[in-house]
Amino acid sequence: MTSPKPRIVIIGGGFGGLAAAQKLAGANVAVTLIDRRNHHLFQPLLYQVATAALSPSEVAWPIRHILRKQDNVQVLMATVVGVDINQRAVILEDGSHVPYDTLVVATGAQHAYFDKDEWEQFAPGLKTLEDATSIRRRLLLAFEAAERETNAEARRALLTFAIIGAGPTGVEMAGAVVELGRASLKDQFRNITPADLRVVLIEGADRVLLNFSPDLSAYTLKSLRDLGVEVELGQMVKAIDADGVSFGDKRLLTKTIIWAAGVAASPAAKWLDAEADKAGRVKVNADLTLPGHPEIIVVGDTASISTPEGKPVPGVAPAAKQAGAHAAQLILARLRGDASPLPFRYAHAGDLATIGKRSAVIDFGTTKLKGWIAWWVWGIAHIYFLVDFKNRIFVAMSWLWIYLTGQRSSRLITHGMATEKAPLEEVDEAG
Amino acid sequence: MTSPKPRIVIIGGGFGGLAAAQKLAGANVAVTLIDRRNHHLFQPLLYQVATAALSPSEVAWPIRHILRKQDNVQVLMATVVGVDINQRAVILEDGSHVPYDTLVVATGAQHAYFDKDEWEQFAPGLKTLEDATSIRRRLLLAFEAAERETNAEARRALLTFAIIGAGPTGVEMAGAVVELGRASLKDQFRNITPADLRVVLIEGADRVLLNFSPDLSAYTLKSLRDLGVEVELGQMVKAIDADGVSFGDKRLLTKTIIWAAGVAASPAAKWLDAEADKAGRVKVNADLTLPGHPEIIVVGDTASISTPEGKPVPGVAPAAKQAGAHAAQLILARLRGDASPLPFRYAHAGDLATIGKRSAVIDFGTTKLKGWIAWWVWGIAHIYFLVDFKNRIFVAMSWLWIYLTGQRSSRLITHGMATEKAPLEEVDEAG
Structure with a gap:
């Protein structure tokens, strides 16, 4: 009789969890990947779903489809509510336990509103497909309401859009x-024209794209202003409500506010009863294991990780992928009986952000790109990194279409019809 | 001073309303098209959204985009709640009135459950994009739940799918x-394999596709059975609940039931205080005007219309388009001062239905096609009739992809995560 295969449970099918599962291909282990959604999401392009350039199926793909050829993986669509560290089992919402020998926690991040959770209803963030179609609906319904609005001030508020946070997503x-x-x-x-449109980007720091070099920040600021975006720097948001946003000593009347300012880790630290940093990320050893629990590996936005130089590892897709791959390497090393230390080494590839349709900035550290060359590099890189061959073709074609015609293909308002009382009100998206 | 332009108000941006608006292009009239949704929907392909072959944006397009170049049209996204026939104004949900000189009512049809409205929650129909993504979610969640289910009988119920009604949509x-x-x-x-799948098609009549010729019905029946569909003919549904469907003296345990059996007209007859047939369709004159109200024209599924031979005009897209175009012709004739009678003449182009991926039946009356030739004609015809050039390209590419690889691109479960109590329960879709 052969001994049973080591049971590897991965919580989360984002970039980190998926990379861990994929790097375990062919290994003599039994992998169970658990996610409460059925799809892996290519978050770097999610803002294009929110702004009607791409459709949801172009940036998301069923996790079990991605992993279908990997015999040692089973995918479970289920909601995790806790971890029994002593019994070594993940606890699902239906009360069942999924036992593990090694646990990889890759549960990602969610929006954080600096203890102002009541802001969320007025200023949704952008993390899920539902977030994206909800923001798309808000944007498109604002145009519809403005077309019908006869009061000039009310119409102005409907055609004013505030974005809070000038990191890559906000920009x-x-x-x-x-x-x-x-x-x-x-x-x-x-009844309304492009001249009526007002987009205001509000940032607490004194420059946009704080993670980029100052000259790229300056270039981006100028590009945004050339594009017509009003950029408010050094402005902390004080209040958000149904009628607008207050920052510094200013008050902006707007019906549509998008939150791109802060994220917090998922509740994994609570599940693991582990020490967390102030963003809720689990403090881990150099090899990403939980202190005192070598059988638990925490990756991606769920972990608080620093580079050897002491800089925090950013919450971007390449970092999550590298950490997920590292988790798999650690598991494979142990299977080989190799107990030598294996610290996680993050390799920063660079920072990228687009500024409208034909401009971008890329900070590779020593090399910096900006303008249309950067935009092309950004576009090709993103198509290359899409999970699926079909998605690559369709996203490329969608972009080509918009490039040539200016027409965005996905301007659909779903889950919301014209109603009297609440043209801009939400249905329960998270349902 | 010129006299004000005649005000034409069209309620509904489906095939009928859109055709009416488009045929009025260039006319010296002021057209207002009102729809509570922002998009025109290509309903003949909606079942492909429900089964993950196409994404919503491939079969729907914003109405104001379609009509953007037509200067004499204004599009309003608003919900109509009534018509003031005496004052000649459409009443919107916000209480405002939209006055008209001529009114075109093209509000379409909705599901009808033969006075068993409580069935709807268990057996949703397929009329809107939300219906389609809701059915898609139910189908995909049933697979997910079956993968996790350990009880054999419960798993069998999860992998059994019932479709009620064997018209084109059901087939x-x-x-x-x-x-x-x-x-x-x-x-x-x-944990589950294709052999576990069971699809049951239940029809009250003694053959499928009752509107087609008997030999095409027989061919379709055989094709469906070859495909593995269990077809139950001459079976009236007696009960539908959360655990299954009862018909004849049988009881089928299933967690997923789709309603394709009956439609009823929108509430337009009530708005107009008009005589209606038993399906709720407004009885109209030969020229589609409302008796006693020549300024009100009723088209598409909203009207009860017969051919000169006394057969009812079917509720299909070409019939709605022809009626919409007829409404415009009537309006244009009146503008010219031409008061001669203009009865509506319906030209039946034929009936089409696909049976799985590579077979279809087409009944042109004298000419009949079946099998793969019919499937190609069906596919080319549907791509040709898509509203938009970009949609034509993308739908063709999506089909080509499925044809070559068998992979459906849109298997996304949105607005529903894995939850303990109700993996198959709905969020409020209509919100």
């Missing part, structure tokens, strides 16, 4: 909202 | 569910 959203608005308002409406 | 859904199931279960799940 990309600001550019994309300007372009969605201009393309939509140009010829499709009769 | 097309049955074939598509078989193919979605086979492709998904083949290699992506570990």
